[in-house]
Amino acid sequence: MEGVISRIPGGKNLRDYEEACRTFSFREAAAELYGNRPGPVNIAYLAVDRQVTEKGLRDKTALFFESGDREEKYTFAQMAAYSNKFANVLKKHGIGKTDRVGIFMPRCPELYISFLGIVKRGALAVPLFEAFMEDAVFDRLRDSGAKAIITTPELRKRIPANKLPDLKHVFVVGGCGTLKKGDIQWHNEMAEASREYEVTRAGPEDPYLLLYASGAEGSPKGILHAHRGAVGIYITAKWVHDLCQDDIYWCTADPGWITGIAYGFLGPWMHGVSVVIRGGRFDAEDWFKTLSKYKVTVWYSAPTAFRMMIRGGPGLHARYPLYLRHILSVGEPLTGEVLEWSLRELGQPIYDTWWMSETGMNLICNYRCLPLKVGSIGKPFPGVRAAVIDDEGNELPPNQIGNLAIEAGWPAMFTGVWNNHEEYYNYFRHYPWFTTGDAAYYDRDGYFFFQGRVDGVINTAGERVGPNEVENRLLQHPAVTDAGVVGKPDSLRGEIVKAYIRLDESYNWTKELADDIRNFVKQGLAAHAAPREIEPRGFIPKDREGRNNRRVLREWALGLDHK
Numbered sequence: 254m255e256g257v258i259s260r261i262p263g264g265k266n267l268r269d270y271e272e273a274c275r276t277f278s279f280r281e282a283a284a285e286l287y288g289n290r291p292g293p294v295n296i297a298y299l300a301v302d303r304q305v306t307e308k309g310l311r312d313k314t315a316l317f318f319e320s321g322d323r324e325e326k327y328t329f330a331q332m333a334a335y336s337n338k339f340a341n342v343l344k345k346h347g348i349g350k351t352d353r354v355g356i357f358m359p360r361c362p363e364l365y366i367s368f369l370g371i372v373k374r375g376a377l378a379v380p381l382f383e384a385f386m387e388d389a390v391f392d393r394l395r396d397s398g399a400k401a402i403i404t405t406p407e408l409r410k411r412i413p414a415n416k417l418p419d420l421k422h423v424f425v426v427g428g429c430g431t432l433k434k435g436d437i438q439w440h441n442e443m444a445e446a447s448r449e450y451e452v453t454r455a456g457p458e459d460p461y462l463l464l465y466a467s468g469a470e471g472s473p474k475g476i477l478h479a480h481r482g483a484v485g486i487y488i489t490a491k492w493v494h495d496l497c498q499d500d501i502y503w504c505t506a507d508p509g510w511i512t513g514i515a516y517g518f519l520g521p522w523m524h525g526v527s528v529v530i531r532g533g534r535f536d537a538e539d540w541f542k543t544l545s546k547y548k549v550t551v552w553y554s555a556p557t558a559f560r561m562m563i564r565g566g567p568g569l570h571a572r573y574p575l576y577l578r579h580i581l582s583v584g585e586p587l588t589g590e591v592l593e594w595s596l597r598e599l600g601q602p603i604y605d606t607w608w609m610s611e612t613g614m615n616l617i618c619n620y621r622c623l624p625l626k627v628g629s630i631g632k633p634f635p636g637v638r639a640a641v642i643d644d645e646g647n648e649l650p651p652n653q654i655g656n657l658a659i660e661a662g663w664p665a666m667f668t669g670v671w672n673n674h675e676e677y678y679n680y681f682r683h684y685p686w687f688t689t690g691d692a693a694y695y696d697r698d699g700y701f702f703f704q705g706r707v708d709g710v711i712n713t714a715g716e717r718v719g720p721n722e723v724e725n726r727l728l729q730h731p732a733v734t735d736a737g738v739v740g741k742p743d744s745l746r747g748e749i750v751k752a753y754i755r756l757d758e759s760y761n762w763t764k765e766l767a768d769d770i771r772n773f774v775k776q777g778l779a780a781h782a783a784p785r786e787i788e789p790r791g792f793i794p795k796d797r798e799g800r801n802n803r804r805v806l807r808e809w810a811l812g813l814d815h816k
């Protein structure tokens with residue numbers, strides 16, 4: 254599918270993009286969000302308490318939650334009170350400002366309550382995706398020096414507390430009677446805690462979130478976000494997601510990733526909007542049911558999920574009445590197949606948005622008030638300057654592929670890389686540009702087109718996988734003497750993780766061995782990081798410094814070496 258889709262009427266908040274670009278500044282958005290307060294306020298207060306104390310929404314449902322046999326809803330007043338309780342629990346256990354607290358749980362209300370409690374206390378939430386296995390959990394907890402973690406009995410098994418000297422408290426949600434010695438029962442503590450808590454004041458640069466993201470080389474990086482980011486999340490939730498108070502919003506991303514945090518709950522709640530959180534595994538029919546049952550009006554998801562819905566069964570959408578008025582996508586290229594499907598079956602286009610863990614907010618987007626160009630990630634958010642630069646930092650003209658860069662200074666820009674200043678400055682090596690690591694070009698109308706990663710970072714089903722992390726794990730397997738990992742194009746997942754290995758001479762290549770190696774990676778890191786394809790080769794290509802040559806690996810993955 255190609256071409257332009259003309260503007261679809263019905264957007265409510267941003268009426269004139271060009272005018273906003275001329276006149277808008279983030280100072281204006283800050284004034285709208287903070288009112289007449291002198292400076293940034295704790296983002297957790299802005300998300301929940303404020304809806305109760307200032308906006309008259311105490312009894313409005315903040316959260317509709319459904320997973321397995323749990324089906325619950327929580328008002329803004331409940332979320333405010335429960336998160337106060339958890340802040341008091343943390344206080345009781347000596348956890349305070351700037352301490353890091355891990356969250357390692359499947360989606361459940363306790364996760365959101367804990368997150369808000371941590372942030373209200375002035376501590377830093379360290380979300381860990383529930384699919385992480387022991388090595389991945391260990392790396393992140395060790396690097397962050399987390400003092401406490403909140404988990405479930407099932408996931409508790411993957412936390413090697415004895416190897417983590419900084420980790421003093423393990424809070425366990427559920428599973429009464431089965432606690433390990435020294436672990437603390439989350440619900441018991443909550444029952445005893447007061448509902449009253451004075452939310453810790455937050456300065457603009459005070460961090461509230463430490464989120465690990467994979468890079469091409471080395472271990473995952475701890476991306477720091479500060480309370481000032483609220484301004485960027487707030488105004489994009491309004492202008493990009495077009496949220497209004499009577500919307501029902503469903504962002505399908507997991508809260509282990511930035512999307513599930515910024516737009517999963519913080520952004521919509523700052524607008525007093527009810528959110529749907531659906532736990533459990535993906536199931537196409539169940540997703541249609543969820544959209545229908547909760548009368549979701551604004552839906553934020555990802556291309557692989559849309560493709561899985563398309564393949565889940567033709568006509569499924571027709572069985573469930575839908576109430577959608579705005580659909581958005583993130584994380585991977587929005588393919589023509591998906592756009593065609595949404596136009597045909599859902600009667601409206603999907604609006605792509607581009608951003609990263611590091612950017613903290615949507616930065617290049619499609620808007621209701623502009624025509625869509627098929628294949629484009631859209632235009633910079635008003636007040637944001639994006640460019641395409643060469644390797645020396647010079648700006649390139651339209652229609653030339655180069656490094657996608659954003660001028661530093663947008664409100665939700667990350668404030669650091671934990672324990673690694675050098676990494677942080679590396680992003681700004683062409684200051685004032687922040688170098689994204691993505692390749693892109695823009696056309697003469699100012700629309701940007703994503704052209705893949707510049708480095709070797711793999712994007713599989715919208716999830717960011719560092720090839721180096723997978724290679725290191727592969728090398729720990731006794732049958733593997735060398736390994737090179739690369740993204741291979743895939744029609745469902747965008748890319749899959751493909752591993753080339755050099756086999757130890759004492760092993761024979763069999764399907765069983767391939768499965769064993771795949772499982773070994775899965776057990777150590779996470780299912781999404783395990784290679785879907787493993788191929789033995791006589792050598793792994795290297796560059797002059799002796800590092801894996803990712804260009805040649807990519808050629809192998811595309812089959813170019815056989816052509």
Ligand code: PRX
Binds near residue numbers: 585586609630690712
């Ligand atoms: O390569 C880009 C891709 O996802 C990367 C960021 O990944 P992460 O930090 O996990 O955040 C994901 C969602 C915020 C980017 O560097 N990406 C993000 N949005 C898009 C995208 N690729 C294509 N199209 C997009 N809309």
